Amino acid sequence: MKLNSDEDENSEGVDGTVTGAPLSSISGSRFPRVSTSDLRILFWDIDGTLIRSVRTDAFKDYTIPVLEAVFGTSGRLAEMRVSGMTDLQIVVEALRHEGFTHVHIRDRVEELRTRYMEEMHRVTGNGEQFFYLLPGVEEALEAVHAHPRYQSALVTGNIEPAAYLKMELVGLSRFFTLPGSFGDESHDRRDLPALAADRIRRYLGIDLKPSQFIVIGDTPNDIDCAHHFGARAVAVGTGRLYSRDDLLKHNPDALLPDLSDPDQLLTILDTL
Numbered sequence: 142m143k144l145n146s147d148e149d150e151n152s153e154g155v156d157g158t159v160t161g162a163p164l165s166s167i168s169g170s171r172f173p174r175v176s177t178s179d180l181r182i183l184f185w186d187i188d189g190t191l192i193r194s195v196r197t198d199a200f201k202d203y204t205i206p207v208l209e210a211v212f213g214t215s216g217r218l219a220e221m222r223v224s225g226m227t228d229l230q231i232v233v234e235a236l237r238h239e240g241f242t243h244v245h246i247r248d249r250v251e252e253l254r255t256r257y258m259e260e261m262h263r264v265t266g267n268g269e270q271f272f273y274l275l276p277g278v279e280e281a282l283e284a285v286h287a288h289p290r291y292q293s294a295l296v297t298g299n300i301e302p303a304a305y306l307k308m309e310l311v312g313l314s315r316f317f318t319l320p321g322s323f324g325d326e327s328h329d330r331r332d333l334p335a336l337a338a339d340r341i342r343r344y345l346g347i348d349l350k351p352s353q354f355i356v357i358g359d360t361p362n363d364i365d366c367a368h369h370f371g372a373r374a375v376a377v378g379t380g381r382l383y384s385r386d387d388l389l390k391h392n393p394d395a396l397l398p399d400l401s402d403p404d405q406l407l408t409i410l411d412t413l
């Protein structure tokens with residue numbers, strides 16, 4: 142793929158749109174122009190980064206009935222630790238020893254998606270709080286939203302409608318108007334950043350280098366998927382499973398204990 146250099150900002154973008162225009166018009170920002178090469182796209186993980194379920198492993202409340210309905214078994218899902226895995230990967234791993242292959246599961250993806258959302262609406266729609274925002278998340282998203290250098294997208298292991306339902310339930314939908322990539326698109330999280338980046342390049346009509354994308358997440362898989370694509374990785378220590386040392390072993394470009402200090406986040410992002 143052709144990448145624009147800083148001096149080459151007025152060439153045609155991937156869909157023929159002229160690049161190099163002030164991005165303030167694209168982002169709707171009240172700030173003055175930002176050049177294409179200054180733009181950074183933030184790829185936000187959801188679970189353990191933006192939100193948590195009130196109860197540990199609460200996702201099994203809706204995932205186990207789905208697998209039992211579609212495949213007649215939920216395999217070893219009840220005992221699995223799934224942090225950082227895509228939803229498709231969770232299904233593959235849960236059913237691996239039951240004789241179901243990737244192909245069997247791919248063939249049933251539409252049915253899985255439909256039943257998954259039925260179950261998810263059922264368990265989250267009874268008036269009880271199911272998810273909560275992690276500290277400072279809304280303020281952090283507001284801070285980057287107001288800054289002309291950043292735009293935000295979801296890159297998450299959740300299937301797409303589940304990701305947007307979660308954002309709706311916690312009141313964050315307004316921050317995620319760019320296309321993203323989701324957990325029913327691959328069993329390997331490392332595939333997700335490139336999918337989202339291509340969609341965003343087309344959506345904005347500009348070319349962006351992999352290094353202009355920054356993954357923000359709570360697991361080694363988030364860090365690894367960023368680096369696999371050539372993006373930067375900011376690890377946050379708010380996940381349930383991984384310690385600071387676990388995350389540091391995967392060489393994130395930065396590590397934050399949490400997102401409670403928007404100024405600290407902006408200071409770190411400014412270096413990336």
Ligand SMILES: [Mg+2]
Binds near residue numbers: 188190225358
């Ligand atoms: Mg996560």
